[in-house]
Amino acid sequence: MTDLAILYEHPQWFAPLFAALDRRGVDYTAFGADGHWNPADSAIPAPVVLNRIAMSSFLRADEHPIFHTIALLDHWRRSGARVVNGPDVMAIDASKARQLALIASLGLAIPETRIVHRAADVEAAAATLAFPLVVKANIGGSGAGIMRFDNMAELRWAVNEGELPKSVDGVLLVQDYVPARGGEITRIETLDRQYLYAIDIAGGGAFDLCPADACVADSNISMRAAEPSSDLVDAAERIAAAMNLDVGGVEVMIDDRDGLPRFYDINALSNFVAQPLNVLGWDPHERLIDWLDTLIAETR
Known part of the structure; x- marks a missing residue:
């Protein structure tokens, strides 16, 4: 059994993560959610399982793995695996309605x-x-x-x-429809419920703002490193804690009508920013792997 199993679906988004894991010598296996599993079989693929199934998977296959994966991750968790972004997180990731209700319950503004x-x-x-x-x-x-x-x-x-x-x-x-000030949104990434980095993204009309390499290759989306206020960072960390989000992004825009920050999306699939060394000056995959190493050590 390997130390780490990665369940993923997109064929390109995680090449940088796999390359970083290879450089660090982490013992891992990566595979998709296709095939079948036995709910009476308590075997787990690894002590630590990293869930990287995207909500956008339904765009790439009518027979998408979203609901199947929620059940599978719940089974592995009950069988003893430490699941990163487990079934409870994924269930909220799979519902913008639940995301907004969670955010609003914290006293934070959302779009009406x-x-x-x-x-x-x-x-x-x-x-x-x-x-x-x-x-x-x-x-x-x-x-x-x-x-x-x-x-x-x-x-x-x-x-x-x-x-x-x-x-x-x-x-x-x-x-x-919230007019985002300057046509930008801010994506605040968190790791273990703590601030990791933030980027400002423009050019998607708040409709198509995926920062992964595969998303931006043929688009007009632009992004740059951001330094959000302490209030926004605190809000993002509160959202991550309330959702029990291991790794993921929180998106917020400034309403140009009244200057109010409105949080509108939580994304548990952190495929991180394209070309991080150019945008951030450092690679967040290294921090993610440091944390995964800690989880792996705790299972031994």
């Missing part, structure tokens, strides 16, 4: 939002908000499943024609 599970309820939900607004899929990823509407006529047409976004769990968010 209504949650529905029927297209027939979208118009009534929108009537409680102002235009422009957006309709989002509850399970998204890389900006998937987001549409902006500038008036009720546009929205009503989309409802009647079946043109609303589709979420693989059937849940939709009807949400105030």
